[in-house]
Amino acid sequence: MMLQITVRHRFAGFTLDVDVSAPPGVTVLFGPSGSGKSTLINAVAGLLRPDAGRIVVGDRVLLDTAARRALPPHRRRIGYVFQDARLFPHLSVRANLLYGRWFAPRGAQGARVEHVIEMLGIGHLLARRPGALSGGEKARVALGRALLAAPRLILADEPLAALDEARKAEILPYFERLRDDVSVPILYVSHSSAEVARLATTVVALQGGRVAALGPPEAVLGEVAATGARGIASVLRVRVAAHHADGLSELDTGAGALHLPRVAAAPGTVLRVRIAAQEVILSPAPPEGLSALSVLRGTIAEIAPGRGPAARVVLAVGDQRLIARVTQRSVAALGLAPGQTCHAIVKSVAIAPEDVGQQAPR
Amino acid sequence: MMLQITVRHRFAGFTLDVDVSAPPGVTVLFGPSGSGKSTLINAVAGLLRPDAGRIVVGDRVLLDTAARRALPPHRRRIGYVFQDARLFPHLSVRANLLYGRWFAPRGAQGARVEHVIEMLGIGHLLARRPGALSGGEKARVALGRALLAAPRLILADEPLAALDEARKAEILPYFERLRDDVSVPILYVSHSSAEVARLATTVVALQGGRVAALGPPEAVLGEVAATGARGIASVLRVRVAAHHADGLSELDTGAGALHLPRVAAAPGTVLRVRIAAQEVILSPAPPEGLSALSVLRGTIAEIAPGRGPAARVVLAVGDQRLIARVTQRSVAALGLAPGQTCHAIVKSVAIAPEDVGQQAPR
Amino acid sequence: ADPVVVFAAAALSGALDRVAEAWRAETGHRVVTSYAGSSALARQIRAGAPADVFVSASVEWMDAVAASGDLRAGTRRDLLATDLVLIAHGADAAPVTIDADLDLPGLLAGGRLSMSLVDAVPSGIYGRQALQSLGLWDAVAPSVAQSDNVRTALAFVARGEARLGIVYASDAVAEDRVSVLGTFPAGSHAPIVFPAALTAEAGSPAAEDFLAFLGSDAAWEIWAQAGFRRLP
Amino acid sequence: MIGADWLGPAEWEAVRLSLRVAFWATLASLPLGVLTAYALARWAFPGKTLLNGLVHLPLILPPVVTGYLLLIALGRRGPVGQVLEAWFGIVLAFRWTGAAVAAAVMAFPLMVRVIRLAIEAVDPKLEAAAATLGASRAWVFATITLPLIAPGIVAGAILAFAKAIGEFGATITFVSNIPGQTQTVPSAIHAALQVPGGEDAAARLVIVAIVIAVGALALSELVARRVARRVAGA
Amino acid sequence: MIGADWLGPAEWEAVRLSLRVAFWATLASLPLGVLTAYALARWAFPGKTLLNGLVHLPLILPPVVTGYLLLIALGRRGPVGQVLEAWFGIVLAFRWTGAAVAAAVMAFPLMVRVIRLAIEAVDPKLEAAAATLGASRAWVFATITLPLIAPGIVAGAILAFAKAIGEFGATITFVSNIPGQTQTVPSAIHAALQVPGGEDAAARLVIVAIVIAVGALALSELVARRVARRVAGA
Numbered sequence A, B: 001m002m003l004q005i006t007v008r009h010r011f012a013g014f015t016l017d018v019d020v021s022a023p024p025g026v027t028v029l030f031g032p033s034g035s036g037k038s039t040l041i042n043a044v045a046g047l048l049r050p051d052a053g054r055i056v057v058g059d060r061v062l063l064d065t066a067a068r069r070a071l072p073p074h075r076r077r078i079g080y081v082f083q084d085a086r087l088f089p090h091l092s093v094r095a096n097l098l099y100g101r102w103f104a105p106r107g108a109q110g111a112r113v114e115h116v117i118e119m120l121g122i123g124h125l126l127a128r129r130p131g132a133l134s135g136g137e138k139a140r141v142a143l144g145r146a147l148l149a150a151p152r153l154i155l156a157d158e159p160l161a162a163l164d165e166a167r168k169a170e171i172l173p174y175f176e177r178l179r180d181d182v183s184v185p186i187l188y189v190s191h192s193s194a195e196v197a198r199l200a201t202t203v204v205a206l207q208g209g210r211v212a213a214l215g216p217p218e219a220v221l222g223e224v225a226a227t228g229a230r231g232i233a234s235v236l237r238v239r240v241a242a243h244h245a246d247g248l249s250e251l252d253t254g255a256g257a258l259h260l261p262r263v264a265a266a267p268g269t270v271l272r273v274r275i276a277a278q279e280v281i282l283s284p285a286p287p288e289g290l291s292a293l294s295v296l297r298g299t300i301a302e303i304a305p306g307r308g309p310a311a312r313v314v315l316a317v318g319d320q321r322l323i324a325r326v327t328q329r330s331v332a333a334l335g336l337a338p339g340q341t342c343h344a345i346v347k348s349v350a351i352a353p354e355d356v357g358q359q360a361p362r
Numbered sequence C: 001a002d003p004v005v006v007f008a009a010a011a012l013s014g015a016l017d018r019v020a021e022a023w024r025a026e027t028g029h030r031v032v033t034s035y036a037g038s039s040a041l042a043r044q045i046r047a048g049a050p051a052d053v054f055v056s057a058s059v060e061w062m063d064a065v066a067a068s069g070d071l072r073a074g075t076r077r078d079l080l081a082t083d084l085v086l087i088a089h090g091a092d093a094a095p096v097t098i099d100a101d102l103d104l105p106g107l108l109a110g111g112r113l114s115m116s117l118v119d120a121v122p123s124g125i126y127g128r129q130a131l132q133s134l135g136l137w138d139a140v141a142p143s144v145a146q147s148d149n150v151r152t153a154l155a156f157v158a159r160g161e162a163r164l165g166i167v168y169a170s171d172a173v174a175e176d177r178v179s180v181l182g183t184f185p186a187g188s189h190a191p192i193v194f195p196a197a198l199t200a201e202a203g204s205p206a207a208e209d210f211l212a213f214l215g216s217d218a219a220w221e222i223w224a225q226a227g228f229r230r231l232p
Numbered sequence D, E: 001m002i003g004a005d006w007l008g009p010a011e012w013e014a015v016r017l018s019l020r021v022a023f024w025a026t027l028a029s030l031p032l033g034v035l036t037a038y039a040l041a042r043w044a045f046p047g048k049t050l051l052n053g054l055v056h057l058p059l060i061l062p063p064v065v066t067g068y069l070l071l072i073a074l075g076r077r078g079p080v081g082q083v084l085e086a087w088f089g090i091v092l093a094f095r096w097t098g099a100a101v102a103a104a105v106m107a108f109p110l111m112v113r114v115i116r117l118a119i120e121a122v123d124p125k126l127e128a129a130a131a132t133l134g135a136s137r138a139w140v141f142a143t144i145t146l147p148l149i150a151p152g153i154v155a156g157a158i159l160a161f162a163k164a165i166g167e168f169g170a171t172i173t174f175v176s177n178i179p180g181q182t183q184t185v186p187s188a189i190h191a192a193l194q195v196p197g198g199e200d201a202a203a204r205l206v207i208v209a210i211v212i213a214v215g216a217l218a219l220s221e222l223v224a225r226r227v228a229r230r231v232a233g234a
């Protein structure tokens, strides 16, 4: 299900002008406040009729201004999680959740209601009206309502922003499953680079209404421009090698093992792991006597000093790239140079559950 | 300005029952969605009349149900940043921002308008109406509106949730200055433990309408129960020792130096630094040849295995406590035991700007 | 000088305007006329309305105003009379004789008999009296459609919504979509008179003069044209 | 206490008739009222100003004129009246149904204005949300707009009902006053006031009218409060 | 084309008078209308049902009754009328001001109903937000509630204006039908209809009434659209 979005639209003082083409999976829109993310999503939903544009999801043409075609919103089969929830105030939480069901084609296979309710932890709210919900509860119901509409395209505008970490950690795997098992294309707005790395098949970094960077997260998250220095991360493909008795899982990177708290995947499964560049420690000699269990061996491919005191060091580990962000002082002190062999130390517990995701099928 | 809040209120299916007493500064309300944070704040604002309660800010009694006293909201002199923005739709952004000004007593010293507008990056929006703003823009205007009301108490309900990292990093220091220079008491709801550690003078962890933990962030953030395992962190008091030419600042902990990207504080200033427990690497021997520049030397005070494969190791460094979260396998492999000398390795670049804050005056 | 204010029953409008015009041509005095139902006008005069002359379509309402002391004593007189006629839709209906033998239901043929309110509006009250005294009322009562004034009653017949109607002769003359079938015998109902008087408030000699003019021969040219009769 | 003989049988008949007329006038015009209000609030079409003016006409014109125009159009000899009678066998002239039509026409501008205001107050974002979930325009209207404007519909209906209870001028001009068929309470009051000394009878009927209308108002307030609470979503 | 002599001087006078009456009736009753609507929408007080019933009364009663009651109360010999005249030198009876009072009373229920509905649609959360920023109840009303209900006020005012233009029964009963003083357009139409062959004059006046009202409507739509756009915040 390819996603092809070409949209040009002018507001007074703001112009959205994007041309995005993304493979199946989760396409994450990333970018500062006011960069046009919601505007773009509204165009896909059909709530904004752009000045010009063409939007194609898989083989369905949702909009083609040149051909004067525009599918009305209710025929687009989308599940839109609005940035501002927009629950129906006169309906109970249950009726809100089931609203989209009424209109889904008979036999459309959507999420199981009980399952979604349980995942979102909103079982005790079903009889209430939205007016009596907390902010985060509203956000969860809004998410449930969109998921239960049996959509063929999910639009999620910062669906998890109002939630606490624990709740986020429960919901994120659901999106992964949607992406991998159900293969519903998802357009997802997020400010969190952890969410981006975990979910994104493709990242679209917007800036002032234009695409600043576009590509798989491995590429885009390594770009300072797209993410800000602190968001830089690498995404490694790893294979589950073994689950150990002490609760750690061993993941093979092809250039050393990562030891992570138990990962819920059978040995042999290919996963992807986001490793924040700032959390990687480099050591020219094989390190010893440290509490960190995961050491990858590689070759320095590139050293790029940043504008501040830090430098970006790219290590070739096996056939993959691992990015480390270290101080320029350390680069000098350790005499790091391209071509040199180097070890990357990664703390096992520093990789958050939300940093480990199923490998999206390409 | 002590903050004393005793509130009991029943909704169908939810009871808020808290008794909080907090010193001047920022009191952060922390807790999962639906735990009663907004309800508590609404009671302080006077928008919810609780079944019973007493609320005192400094020497002002805002509510005392026993004495049948309740200051009406407009006489409480608060600046409330609502979770849902609540901008006035018929007023321009400028009029929204200045709304509270009209009612502030003459000569009340509040924030400078241009300054707040610049900090929030909303200068180009002043003539617009709220209907034409993006989600994050709305959130920023709502924040500005509250700050400009010259309040004597700020209530901020997840004011930064809708913003990107870069924008957050620009706004957070403003709250610090409010806390330290202007000494306006602030009640602040947040889901981000980085924000908590940076801003909080006191943390109130709510759970199901009750106080689960209460105390300074050093204490509460070390509790698994209050924050979830991944939120555990230590907060160290450090003194700025020197600023080096390569852009790093040297911070003295009393048990070794931290090297951080330039900190905007004069040498001699006492700061506080949040160090996430999961980012600390332990090494019995003094580590060498690593890219990490900050090594603290201490004595193991306590080792507490967690429920998963991780363990919490508390190090006494000088007269402070540093918490590390490492795997139990590493504890065994390195033969760590209480009383033993140990080195803690902290990456300089892993400490985010939002993790460094001014030390709140006590 | 202030104009003379005349409160007059709506049935007199048109003709009274022409009389007032004639008076003005003669004396230079202006007349202002407020037309409404006699009941409303009478109540207003009793509430202190600035009227100089009251011309009522109903003897009872004139009595009521007299009883409350709002008339200038000795000025009341019966000004005009008119007859009650039976009318039919169309310009060329055949005349009938109105007496106790009249087959009114037959003439109605299932249609409606249009009258003014038979308990409230003078023409309706007179009409019912007449039908009752002729013994025709009970047979047609269910077919009577009552209007709140005689002009509407006339309009129902003129538009053909009602087959027959009972109105004043003075109303029937001006409408050419109806034809007069016959006149009710004078004895079948109380005399139809329009009394006039000065109000207690009336101060100006002009008002007295106008009241007098209403009964003058010059005025009677106009009244007669409009279908009114001098009192016997 | 006040017995049933406090009012004469003709007066009771008038009360019954007024209730029936007002009830049906309100109920039957409600769908058209909602539709018209929706069209005026949401659609742009040529002749919109005209429609708006037309709807307000009965408010602007003296009731007699409206009644007269109804007579011309809907009377047995009127163009529309003839069609109604020939095709559907519906006769309005001199029937209580005609009185209901007159009352409905007179009350229509009030109903439409109120409902239109309610429609304009509905947040279009909620309707947009429903559309993204698959609801067509008709479904959005039925499941979102309509429930949200329910307080407005109740308010419009009660206003129309009150107006219909009080309507007199157009009714008597259109369908005259036939006791038991078209003599409503206001006609009876009007008639009573025409005769000297009729004030007592009129006062009795006025009290009846007030009782009816205040009852309807109180009921509507109850309904409206429930409905409003539902809609507020608390 | 149609010249100024299309209408006679008395008719022009009626048009002028109607405009003046409707304008002042609407303008002068607006503050009380807003206050009453606010009280009914937001306050709980004993006698609320009574007030609500009282406000609706002119709608429920035949206009003649309302006019008669006004005459009894506000006439020169009425208790209130005497007080007004003795203390303030205000005479309403048989003056255009009385016509304005009658029109205002008749239009009042419409105005209040519409404005009340608008007030009930205001999100109390916005008012609460204003209160936290230091605005007292009066200020909240002036700066938040009032602007937000502006579309409702415009709608209520136009409805009242239209009603005032068309009011007839109460006016003629209260202040009579004196050309140049209390004869409004509807009174003139009514008078014209009483004259045999007066339909032409009536039709001309009807057209004038329609033109006035449609003009007012069109104007109000313009204003309302602007106001609504402001309030919608886009």
Ligand SMILES: Nc1ncnc2c1ncn2[C@@H]1O[C@H](COP(=O)(O)OP(=O)(O)OP(=O)(O)O)[C@@H](O)[C@H]1O
Binding pocket: A131, A132, A133, A134, A135, A136, A137, A162, B011, B012, B014, B032, B033, B034, B035, B036, B037, B038, B039, B040, B083, D234
């Ligand atoms: N008006 C109400 N009636 C009934 N229950 C309510 C009402 N308002 C809030 N609640 C319930 O009270 C609880 C606390 O709500 P509150 O808004 O304080 O949560 P919160 O801590 O702010 O959560 P969040 O982080 O999701 O905003 C929730 O379970 C909510 O459902």
Ligand SMILES: Nc1ncnc2c1ncn2[C@@H]1O[C@H](COP(=O)(O)OP(=O)(O)OP(=O)(O)O)[C@@H](O)[C@H]1O
Binding pocket: A011, A012, A014, A032, A033, A034, A035, A036, A037, A038, A039, A040, A083, B131, B132, B133, B134, B135, B136, B137, B162, E234
């Ligand atoms: N109706 C409108 N009229 C004018 N400008 C608008 C309108 N809607 C949005 N904008 C502007 O368009 C820009 C993009 O808005 P958009 O809502 O797409 O931002 P966003 O990327 O979703 O931001 P956020 O993360 O803050 O939600 C913003 O600058 C906003 O002010």
Ligand SMILES: [Mg+2]
Binding pocket: A037, A038, A039, A083, A157, B134, B135, B136
């Ligand atoms: Mg957005």
Ligand SMILES: [Mg+2]
Binding pocket: A134, A135, A136, B037, B038, B039, B083, B157
């Ligand atoms: Mg909340």
